Amino acid sequence: MLDLKFIRENPGEVRRAAEVKRVPLDVSELLRVDRELLALKQRVEAMQAERNVNAKLVPRATPDERGGLIQKGKDLGESLKALEPELRAHEDALKQLLLQVPQIPHRSVPLGRDDSENVELRKEGAPPTFDFAPKDHVALLEQHGWADPERVAQVSGSRSYLLKGEGARLEWAILTLALDMLQERGFEMLSTTALVRPETFVGSGHFPGGEDQVYKIEGDELMLAGTAEVPVNSLYAGEILPESGLPLRYAAYSSAFRSEAGSAGRDVRGLIRVHEFKKVEQYVLMQANEEAALDMFAAILGNAEAILQALELPYRVVQNCTGDMGAGKVLMYDIEAWVPSEGLYRETHSCSYLGDWQARRTGLRYKGEDGKIHFAYTLNNTGIAAPRILVPFLENHQQADGRIRVPAALRPYLGGKDVLGQAT
Numbered sequence: 001m002l003d004l005k006f007i008r009e010n011p012g013e014v015r016r017a018a019e020v021k022r023v024p025l026d027v028s029e030l031l032r033v034d035r036e037l038l039a040l041k042q043r044v045e046a047m048q049a050e051r052n053v054n055a056k057l058v059p060r061a062t063p064d065e066r067g068g069l070i071q072k073g074k075d076l077g078e079s080l081k082a083l084e085p086e087l088r089a090h091e092d093a094l095k096q097l098l099l100q101v102p103q104i105p106h107r108s109v110p111l112g113r114d115d116s117e118n119v120e121l122r123k124e125g126a127p128p129t130f131d132f133a134p135k136d137h138v139a140l141l142e143q144h145g146w147a148d149p150e151r152v153a154q155v156s157g158s159r160s161y162l163l164k165g166e167g168a169r170l171e172w173a174i175l176t177l178a179l180d181m182l183q184e185r186g187f188e189m190l191s192t193t194a195l196v197r198p199e200t201f202v203g204s205g206h207f208p209g210g211e212d213q214v215y216k217i218e219g220d221e222l223m224l225a226g227t228a229e230v231p232v233n234s235l236y237a238g239e240i241l242p243e244s245g246l247p248l249r250y251a252a253y254s255s256a257f258r259s260e261a262g263s264a265g266r267d268v269r270g271l272i273r274v275h276e277f278k279k280v281e282q283y284v285l286m287q288a289n290e291e292a293a294l295d296m297f298a299a300i301l302g303n304a305e306a307i308l309q310a311l312e313l314p315y316r317v318v319q320n321c322t323g324d325m326g327a328g329k330v331l332m333y334d335i336e337a338w339v340p341s342e343g344l345y346r347e348t349h350s351c352s353y354l355g356d357w358q359a360r361r362t363g364l365r366y367k368g369e370d371g372k373i374h375f376a377y378t379l380n381n382t383g384i385a386a387p388r389i390l391v392p393f394l395e396n397h398q399q400a401d402g403r404i405r406v407p408a409a410l411r412p413y414l415g416g417k418d419v420l421g422q423a424t
């Protein structure tokens, strides 16, 4: 959501943002409803003022004037009451339209229609060369008996997963390493719920629009969030925080649930795209200062890169184009790790800066040292998401005998082992 004053004064810029982000929005309709609502409010205020003046005349009126004045007061009351529904309808219509207004993209964002037009910024780490035929992650899991796809499909259908033994310990070792690294970098761990109220999806910006990605619960208003960003972004909803307490920096662990509606046929094998996964989310709520926010963006991007470097995974950083960044972002970079079996880089992290777009929808404000109340700025980035990270991890670290090399940073989390699994 943007400041209505900004929209009134910059309709062209808002229209352009909606166009380049392919967000359906009729700015003229929004401004028309806004004007009509202002006119209605002015009529109501004028009638209320007239009724107040009229009410003051009654005590001083002569007996034959009194009746007329009282009747006039009643008539004004009736007319005001009659305007209520129209006023309410206009306020609701404006609120719905405002929720559709996209954030203005940063001037550095490349124009594009979809992820094929994202721009590679840099590569880090060279993809491995194997002097043997490398296996894909499904075959490696199979070799070590670390998964049980048939049985879990029986229990849970497609896009489910289960990890066993060292495979399960590896998942938690990576999650814990990420949490430790983020804590060292000033991010406080949260262990959060994924069961949230619908309005938290409006606050984060997933609604309106992303309803079909979310699992709902029959007969219950609660829904299952696809990222800890949703609950954490609404933790302070409606509060006014002291500036001295900012920035808030959280490493929020939660399960994440996604229907993956619309992904039919994509990544159906293995661990890339499942309905329930585990994610450590970097979430920041900070002062409304663009320069500081861009520094924070670089910091949370760097945190994720440090985690990938500790895992010794080759990756690249891309800047998302306007058509692949979503409505609420000012700036967005994805990090993609190398997946040997696909010969491609696949997304493992997504880093976003949203300005005050989420804060306006959620009611996240702080009292500045200047004594004024400001909407906060919010940012988020993946810390680590499992099991997807296991795909590049297993494939890049496989040895000729199929065992998995453990990078030094991870060994303390795996009983000191430097290799996992049994040789074929």
Ligand SMILES: Nc1ncnc2c1ncn2[C@@H]1O[C@H](COS(=O)(=O)NC(=O)[C@@H](N)CO)[C@@H](O)[C@H]1O
Pocket (backbone or CB within 6 Å): 226, 227, 228, 229, 258, 260, 271, 272, 273, 274, 275, 277, 279, 281, 347, 348, 349, 350, 351, 380, 381, 382, 383, 385, 386, 387, 388
């Ligand atoms: N269906 C899924 N299965 C497994 N991992 C997933 C799935 N969907 C997303 N992820 C992982 O979660 C990461 C973040 O998801 S995201 O939608 O791109 N971005 C967010 O959720 C933001 N809150 C930043 O984390 C992705 O980069 C990917 O690594």
